[in-house]
Amino acid sequence: MKSVLGIINLEGNDSLIKELVEHRSLASIPFAGRYRIIDFPLSNMVNSGVGNVGVLLSAKSRSIMDHLRSGKDWDLARHRDGLSYLPSVHRNGQSDRGNIEGLYRNIDFVEHSAERYVLLVRSDAIYNMNFAPVLRFHQNTGADVTVVYNTAFDEQQGSCTLLETAENGLVTDLAQKMVSYEGAKLSMGIYLMEKRTFLDIVKDTFEHGGTDFMRDGLMQRFDDFAVYGYEHKGYVARMTSTAAYYKANMDVLRPGVWEELFMGEDPIYTKSKDEVPVQYKDTAKVTNSLIANGCVIRGEVENSIIFRGVTIAEGAKVKDSIIMQQCDLEENALLEHVICDKNVKITRDKWLKGAANYPLIVSKNVVI
Amino acid sequence: MTKNIAKPAVPFGGKYRIIDFPLSNCANSGIDKVGVLTQYRPLELHNYLGTGSAWDLDKRNGGVFILPPYARDKGADWYKGTADAIYQNLNFIELMDPEYVLVLSGDHIYTMDYSWMIESHKMNKAEATIGVIEVPWDEAPRFGIMNTDEDGRINEFEEKPAKPKSNLASMGIYVFNTEFLKSYLEADAKDTMSSHDFGKNIIPKMLADKARLYSYAFDGYWKDVGTIESLWQANMDLLQDQPPFSLDDTWRIYSSNLALPPHYLGSTAKVHRSMINEGSMIFGEVENSVIFPGVRIGKGAQVKNSVILPFTTIAENARVDHAIVAQNCEIAAGAQVAGAEGAIAVVPEGETVLPADGSKQVG
Numbered sequence: 001m002k003s004v005l006g007i008i009n010l011e012g013n014d015s016l017i018k019e020l021v022e023h024r025s026l027a028s029i030p031f032a033g034r035y036r037i038i039d040f041p042l043s044n045m046v047n048s049g050v051g052n053v054g055v056l057l058s059a060k061s062r063s064i065m066d067h068l069r070s071g072k073d074w075d076l077a078r079h080r081d082g083l084s085y086l087p088s089v090h091r092n093g094q095s096d097r098g099n100i101e102g103l104y105r106n107i108d109f110v111e112h113s114a115e116r117y118v119l120l121v122r123s124d125a126i127y128n129m130n131f132a133p134v135l136r137f138h139q140n141t142g143a144d145v146t147v148v149y150n151t152a153f154d155e156q157q158g159s160c161t162l163l164e165t166a167e168n169g170l171v172t173d174l175a176q177k178m179v180s181y182e183g184a185k186l187s188m189g190i191y192l193m194e195k196r197t198f199l200d201i202v203k204d205t206f207e208h209g210g211t212d213f214m215r216d217g218l219m220q221r222f223d224d225f226a227v228y229g230y231e232h233k234g235y236v237a238r239m240t241s242t243a244a245y246y247k248a249n250m251d252v253l254r255p256g257v258w259e260e261l262f263m264g265e266d267p268i269y270t271k272s273k274d275e276v277p278v279q280y281k282d283t284a285k286v287t288n289s290l291i292a293n294g295c296v297i298r299g300e301v302e303n304s305i306i307f308r309g310v311t312i313a314e315g316a317k318v319k320d321s322i323i324m325q326q327c328d329l330e331e332n333a334l335l336e337h338v339i340c341d342k343n344v345k346i347t348r349d350k351w352l353k354g355a356a357n358y359p360l361i362v363s364k365n366v367v368i
Numbered sequence: 369m370t371k372n373i374a375k376p377a378v379p380f381g382g383k384y385r386i387i388d389f390p391l392s393n394c395a396n397s398g399i400d401k402v403g404v405l406t407q408y409r410p411l412e413l414h415n416y417l418g419t420g421s422a423w424d425l426d427k428r429n430g431g432v433f434i435l436p437p438y439a440r441d442k443g444a445d446w447y448k449g450t451a452d453a454i455y456q457n458l459n460f461i462e463l464m465d466p467e468y469v470l471v472l473s474g475d476h477i478y479t480m481d482y483s484w485m486i487e488s489h490k491m492n493k494a495e496a497t498i499g500v501i502e503v504p505w506d507e508a509p510r511f512g513i514m515n516t517d518e519d520g521r522i523n524e525f526e527e528k529p530a531k532p533k534s535n536l537a538s539m540g541i542y543v544f545n546t547e548f549l550k551s552y553l554e555a556d557a558k559d560t561m562s563s564h565d566f567g568k569n570i571i572p573k574m575l576a577d578k579a580r581l582y583s584y585a586f587d588g589y590w591k592d593v594g595t596i597e598s599l600w601q602a603n604m605d606l607l608q609d610q611p612p613f614s615l616d617d618t619w620r621i622y623s624s625n626l627a628l629p630p631h632y633l634g635s636t637a638k639v640h641r642s643m644i645n646e647g648s649m650i651f652g653e654v655e656n657s658v659i660f661p662g663v664r665i666g667k668g669a670q671v672k673n674s675v676i677l678p679f680t681t682i683a684e685n686a687r688v689d690h691a692i693v694a695q696n697c698e699i700a701a702g703a704q705v706a707g708a709e710g711a712i713a714v715v716p717e718g719e720t721v722l723p724a725d726g727s728k729q730v731g
Contacts, residue, residue, distance in 0.1 A: 033630035034646075072421070255632060255649065262629035263647065269627045272422075276615040277382035277645040277659075278631070279607075287637055292630040293383075293646060294616070306630075 001049030001132050005115035005195065007086075008041050008123050009213075010058040011099040017242050019361040020341065021060075026239055027123035028063040030324050030342075032252045032261075033292040033305045036067055037239060039270045040128070041121045041190075046074045047266035048131035050119065052081035054109050056102050057088040067271050074269045084109060100213055104206040110195060118198040120213065122189030126237040126248055128261045128268065131192070134230050138192050141169060143228035145197060145218065148190035150236045156180045158240030161187035161214055163229045171227040174219050185229065187214070188236060197225070235260050246339065246359050249305050249322050253288055275308050283314045299329065313348075320356070338362065376406060376474050377413055378593060379677055379695075381606055381615065382643045382658045384623050385416065386593060389479065390472045391423045391432065392621045397482040401430035401464045405453045407446055410436040422624045435460060449564030455553040461546065469549050471566070473540030477602055478590040479619045480541075485584045489543045494582040496548065496574055498522065499541030501586045511537035512567050514583050522581040525571055536583060538567065539590065548579070589613035600692055600712045603658045603675045607641050628661055636667050652682070666701070674705075677717075691715065 010027045020029050027038040038055075045053055053076060055068065068074075071083030086106040089099075103110075110118060117138075119131060127150075138146040149163050156179070163185040164173040180186055191213070193201075201217040210216025218227065235257050237248035251257050262268055275294030280286065286301040294308040299316035307325045312318060315332040322339045329335070330348040337354035341364040346352065350368050354360030362368065376387035387404065394402050402425060406413055413434055420432035435457050437446050447453035454461075454471065461469060468489070470482055480499075489497040500514050508529070514536045515524035526532065552570055556562050562569045574581055589612045593599040605612055615621055628647030633639060638653040647662040652669035659665075660677045666684035674691045682688060683701040690707035694717040699705060702723040707713030715721060 035629075253632070255634070258629065258632055258649075267627035268629070272625050274620055274622050274625070277643040279611075280639045280642050280644065280654075281609055282641050284640055286633045286639060288635045289633050290630045291633065291644075 001135060002051060003116045004048075004050050004119050004131070004135060004192070005110065005113045005117065006045040006050040006053040007103070007110070007118060007120045008038065008045075008053065008055045009099055009102075009120060009189075010038070010056060010061070010064065010123050011102070017239060017245055019363060020242065020245065020339070023060065023364060024063040025058045025060045025123075027058075028060075028067060029239065029245065030307060031126065031245075032249060033290040033307050035268060035270045036064075037126065038064060038067070038123045039268050040126050041123050042068075042074055043268045043270075044127070044129055044131060044266070045119065045121070046076065046269065050131070051076075051078065052084075052113060052115060054084045054086045054106070056086045056099060056106065058099070058102075059088055061085075061088060069271070073271050081113075100202060100206050100211050100216065103202045103213070107199065107202060110199060110202075113195070116195060118193060118195050120191045120193075120198065124239045125188055126239075126261070127188065127232065127234060128264060128266060129232050129234060130266055131190075134190070134192055137169070137230045138228070141228045142226065144193060144225040145227045146192040146230050147171065147174075147218075147227060148188045148192075148230045148232055149185045150188055150232045150234075152180050152182060152184045152186050154182050156184075156186070156238070156240070156244075158238070158244065160184075160238070160240070161189075163187060165229040169228045169230065171229045174214075174222060174227070176215060176219070185231070186236075186238075188232060189214075191218075242339075242359065242361065243357055246322065250303070250320075252305070253290060253303060258290075273308060281314075307342075316346075321359070341366075344368070376404060377409070377416060378599060379660065380477060380593065380599070380603060382645045382660050384621060386474055386477065387413070387417075388423075388621050388623045389477055390474060391417075391420075391425065392619075393472075393478075393480050393482060394470075395423045395425055395622065396619055397480075399470065399482060400425060400427050401466065402432045403435045403457060403460050403464075404432065405435045405447065405457065407437050407453075410434055416624055418624065423622045430464060433460065449562075449569075450566045451553060451556055451570045452564035454549075455557050455564070458550060458553065461550070466546055469544045469546050471540075471542040471544070475594040476539070476590055476592055478586075478588060479613060479621070480586060480588070481619075482543075485541070485586075486543055488584045489582065492520065492582040493580065494543075495545050495580045496571075497543040497582045497584050498571070499539040499586050500536040500583045501539055501590050502535050503537045505532070505535050508532035508535045508537065514538055516583050520583045520585075522575065522583050525575055527567060536585070538571075539586060540567075541586075542566065542571075543584075596692060596712050596714055597710065600675060600690075604656070604673070606643060606658065607656055626661055631659075634667075637665075652684075660695070669699075694719070697721070 010025050070077040076083035089102050205217040278291045279296045281298045284297040289301045289304045291306045292308040295310045297312050298314040299312040302319045304318050304321045306323045309326040312329045313331045316329045317334050319336045321335050325342045327340050328345045332349045333346040334351040337359045338352050339359050340362045343365045344362045345367040378386045419426040425432040513526045513532045514522050515534045591602040631648035634651040637650045640655050642654045642657045644659040645661045650665045651667040652665045655672045657671050658675045662679040663676050664681045668685040669682045671688045674688050676693045677695040680697040682699045685702045686699045687704045691705045691713040693715040696718045698720045700722050703721045
């Protein structure tokens, strides 16, 4: 994979996940108690042996840059190559799917890189995969572009790209739909191609007024390229909506998913925080939950994900919820189906309840 | 600049190694040239420390150095004593060229800002400053005791006195003026009768020469972890409702971290009064215990009053009580490890413990 240049695209369709992306890009949303979405594509690249990665920034990039910094936590703080930031072209917080313009304006980075291939990856999905087999598949099939997909096991809401493939993996159709069905082949937003193909698509698409790599690039010129599909058989969660985000976090409470994502040979790296191991006090009662280091638990927690540095006082009860960094839940606070963003304080005796498919979201820094 | 001698890799608190404490104390105190003297498994230590980046000690000039005994023209020597270890590394001191040398022993857990001790050393115009801590009078006979004047100047040093005149125990933390230290080390090296130990030889000689030795009083948690019992107790101390010292923001202890997810507590888990680190999966009962990363505790298992080191598995219905279980062990289904207060059971690294009746329970 030394011949592969990685590009992570931070643009995503975040209209359905509003409250959580008010101050951050989708890639920066905290996940599973310790991570940010971008940790997944980035760690997968590094584990695959990719040593040169460009992160194409979006309008709200401070959070990402603060999280990734020099790339040291991913072994990407290198003398040569390593992690590079590709500046965003957007000014007013508008985001644009695919960001062809962003790729076009940063084309120098790709043109000057030594690698033969480009691996373009979106940053809005959770999965653990090694990309080396994808490269081999690409080389064996002689594809112009390889698209990685997974097979949906249930209906998925929200915009997605569906593939139809022949036996040998050749993609016979690419379509964007609003709903998928069980058994559908969904693009994971992972594209591998030779650098010259990438440059061709980006330049041509931008110069002809296109904005999205898949829609205006690949789909419009579908007949010009041999597109092949590579199936990833593991767990995949797409952050297409708040409900999808919530469900993905709850999925991680299944030991099988937790182990597949985090405890295999290829770990997921993230910014190191030096927090103290979780302190459970005498009155703690915690089941079916993930609790991150730095927490002090005196209350009850069930079916929930608790991020670092959270204190849960005696008598407080948290159920089916996601509580992000540094929140403070005082005595007898009751939360059910709630997502608390960072630094939220729920004072004593307050009750907050959302619904299973519509969790109540409390924004950053709010005190209730 | 600092030196540190002893059992640095001993694990503590679910996450740390003993060496994290002096190293983090140095980094937080603004000391960035640190030598770690060890003759025990330098490879393991070096692997753990790496370039020192976890403690911000990967510097262009200085940083952290591992200093094992090494061979030179006249042959190789093990370290014969605490002072000899430093004497053999005088070239390291010369390379770093500091004004002061801070010597730290590595058997204790504590958090301390050394810059205050160095300030105190400068203000007293001392040639050596010895860190001391008040110990209970009935324990004083176990320590090296410093007797001091009103202004803190040390006038007498008694090793384990039967009838102590003061209760200020030496912490094994010293600040020396570099040249002053060098002259004593060189003289001591030539003395064939010496056991080359700071407490037994160097300090008494300095005192006898009426050097300016001052004490610096430390007030805080300072726990010896040189024995199994004391290591176990220090871990247990962390589990109090209000732990005796803070491992958090106010004085961060850095550590080399693994890339592991937050730990998972299953629906049958019952965890009280314990500390648990990342990557662990808990389906059983954990009480009054410290759990390191990657530990699995099966359904029906009970872990009480124990310290479980990384990547150990405690299978279904096993029982562990008053024990320290080392890393990569397996306590098989239904097996028991039972120690008691004052007689902590130890399961060494990589061991498997089967049930007493010899049968392997199918969990």
